[in-house]
Amino acid sequence: MKKIEALIRTSKFDEIHQCLSNLGVKFLTFYEVKGMGLQHARMQTYRGVAYEPTFIPRTKLEIVVANDLEEDVIQCILKEGRTGEVGDGKIFVYEVGKAFRIRNDDTGEAAL
Amino acid sequence: MKKIEALIRTSKFDEIHQCLSNLGVKFLTFYEVKGMGLQHARMQTYRGVAYEPTFIPRTKLEIVVANDLEEDVIQCILKEGRTGEVGDGKIFVYEVGKAFRIRNDDTGEAAL
Amino acid sequence: MKKIEALIRTSKFDEIHQCLSNLGVKFLTFYEVKGMGLQHARMQTYRGVAYEPTFIPRTKLEIVVANDLEEDVIQCILKEGRTGEVGDGKIFVYEVGKAFRIRNDDTGEAAL
Ligand SMILES: Nc1ncnc2c1ncn2[C@@H]1O[C@H](COP(=O)(O)OP(=O)(O)OP(=O)(O)O)[C@@H](O)[C@H]1O
Ligand SMILES: Nc1ncnc2c1ncn2[C@@H]1O[C@H](COP(=O)(O)OP(=O)(O)OP(=O)(O)O)[C@@H](O)[C@H]1O
Ligand SMILES: Nc1ncnc2c1ncn2[C@@H]1O[C@H](COP(=O)(O)OP(=O)(O)OP(=O)(O)O)[C@@H](O)[C@H]1O
Ligand SMILES: [Mg+2]
Ligand SMILES: [Mg+2]
Ligand SMILES: [Mg+2]
Numbered sequence: 001m002k003k004i005e006a007l008i009r010t011s012k013f014d015e016i017h018q019c020l021s022n023l024g025v026k027f028l029t030f031y032e033v034k035g036m037g038l039q040h041a042r043m044q045t046y047r048g049v050a051y052e053p054t055f056i057p058r059t060k061l062e063i064v065v066a067n068d069l070e071e072d073v074i075q076c077i078l079k080e081g082r083t084g085e086v087g088d089g090k091i092f093v094y095e096v097g098k099a100f101r102i103r104n105d106d107t108g109e110a111a112l
Numbered sequence: 113m114k115k116i117e118a119l120i121r122t123s124k125f126d127e128i129h130q131c132l133s134n135l136g137v138k139f140l141t142f143y144e145v146k147g148m149g150l151q152h153a154r155m156q157t158y159r160g161v162a163y164e165p166t167f168i169p170r171t172k173l174e175i176v177v178a179n180d181l182e183e184d185v186i187q188c189i190l191k192e193g194r195t196g197e198v199g200d201g202k203i204f205v206y207e208v209g210k211a212f213r214i215r216n217d218d219t220g221e222a223a224l
Numbered sequence: 225m226k227k228i229e230a231l232i233r234t235s236k237f238d239e240i241h242q243c244l245s246n247l248g249v250k251f252l253t254f255y256e257v258k259g260m261g262l263q264h265a266r267m268q269t270y271r272g273v274a275y276e277p278t279f280i281p282r283t284k285l286e287i288v289v290a291n292d293l294e295e296d297v298i299q300c301i302l303k304e305g306r307t308g309e310v311g312d313g314k315i316f317v318y319e320v321g322k323a324f325r326i327r328n329d330d331t332g333e334a335a336l
Contacts, residue, residue: 003204007253008326017148027202029119029170031145033255036241058253062145064204074324081326088326090251090335092227092288095321097207100186102120102193102200111202115316129260139314141231141282143257176316209319212298214232214305214312223314 001096001109002070003062004077007035007089010059012081019076025069026112029062058089064096066109113208113221114182115174116189119147119201122171124193131188137181138224141174170201176208178221225320225333226294227286228301231259231313234283236305243300249293250336253286282313288320290333 008016013030020028034055065073074091082088101111120128125142132140146167177185186203194200213223232240237254244252258279289297298315306312325335 002321003206006326027147027149029145029147029172031143031255033253035251035253037251060253060255064202074322078324078326084327086327090288090326091322091324092320093322094206094227094318096204097114098186098203098205100190100203102118102190102202103196103198115318139259139261141257141259141284143255143284176314206318208316209226210298210315210317212302212315214230214302214314215308215310 001064001066001099001112003064003094003096004070004073004091005094006061006077006081006091007033007058008061008077008081009083009087009089010057012083013059013061015080016061016077019080020063020073023069023072023076025063025065025073027063030059033058033060056087064099064112066112113176113178113211113224115176115206115208116182116185116203117206118173118189118193118203119145119170120173120189120193121195121199121201122169124195125171125173127192128173128189131192132175132185135181135184135188137175137177137185139175142171145170145172168199176211176224178224225288225290225323225336227288227318227320228294228297228315229318230285230301230305230315231257231282232285232301232305233307233311233313234281236307237283237285239304240285240301243304244287244297247293247296247300249287249289249297251287254283257282257284280311288323288336290336 035058036055063073077091099111100107147170148167175185189203211223212219259282260279287297301315323335324331
């Protein structure tokens with residue numbers, strides 16, 4: 001099992017979500033986070049006025065899937081999340097050791 | 113060391129928390145997330161009126177523990193988090209490579 | 225690639241951030257979470273009045289870096305995040321399997 005974590009443009013949520021839904025992915029978890037590019041992290045000056053670096057609001061998606069869905073989920077996010085402008089975000093993939101459904105005794109892929 | 117991540121009903125937080133406390137687990141981190149079942153993701157119709165799919169608020173717990181506590185922590189969440197109704201949530205387990213306590217030079221299990 | 229996750233004092237964010245910026249780390253993601261020490265989890269009494277345990281607000285940082293930056297990132301957080309008082313927080317390190325930049329076809333360390 002894999003956890004696919006994506007930092008996406010909030011405006012792309014609906015299209016990614018629709019694509020995942022078509023794949024047969026059953027669930028996703030998401031929440032708002034803030035991102036910051038560290039090259040821009042120091043106090044900036046604009047027309048002589050110092051201003052604070054701004055934080056970029058992002059939506060983070062977390063989807064745990066069986067290995068055979070990993071590739072398709074990544075393709076959905078790459079395809080539907082892309083505008084081609086800087087700032088489209090990232091995808092990171094992690095190994096998941098165990099999974100459980102709290103309602104019953106399902107474990108592993110049966111719990112997803 | 114393992115990270116135990118659980119998506120639980122917010123209403124079950126206190127009972128799970130009490131169970132973990134009795135185990136000798138020292139800390140947990142939690143925050144609010146949104147979940148969405150993707151079967152229900154498309155626009156729905158109710159009495160002829162289209163409406164947006166709704167997002168389900170959830171509490172996400174993150175607990176990093178030594179391997180010998182893993183099983184008991186999972187049992188607390190399964191036992192105290194279960195209502196038997198759909199929507200009780202999930203538990204996912206990940207491997208943790210390193211841990212540090214920022215206050216001093218503790219690392220590994222001593223830092224938990 | 226490694227994911228470095230840190231629960232820090234919100235008041236230490238700027239100093240850690242500056243240190244990471246000097247290292248050449250390009251990005252970080254952060255969000256607010258709540259922490260709870262479970263020893264203090266039960267109802268407490270103060271001057272005879274029962275009160276609820278309080279939740280501690282924390283900032284969680286997530287930084288995905290190439291292996292050769294891992295050590296320096298950890299040192300920044302340990303050095304700049306430390307006050308020496310209890311409650312300075314924790315650092316946890318995870319293995320990252322894959323990374324993708326959504327804007328183009330960069331993968332792996334090139335995507336960070
Ligand atoms: N290595 C990383 N670790 C943690 N978060 C990251 C990392 N890289 C990017 N992010 C998160 O993703 C968000 C979007 O990053 P962004 O798409 O601008 O990346 P980029 O490398 O600058 O690519 P681009 O050149 O396409 O802009 C950031 O604001 C941050 O929240
Ligand atoms: N595979 C998954 N990846 C990411 N988040 C998930 C996954 N499965 C469930 N979740 C999260 O857990 C929440 C609760 O899921 P839920 O308990 O309804 O799962 P379920 O598989 O439908 O089980 P049940 O049949 O008991 O309802 C979801 O709203 C979502 O936030
Ligand atoms: N094992 C853990 N799993 C998940 N979250 C943790 C864990 N340990 C600490 N945290 C998070 O980090 C926050 C800060 O913890 P804190 O620094 O007080 O740890 P501590 O072990 O009590 O160290 P100290 O003795 O320096 O206070 C907690 O409120 C919690 O959010
Ligand atoms: Mg960018
Ligand atoms: Mg359900
Ligand atoms: Mg403490």
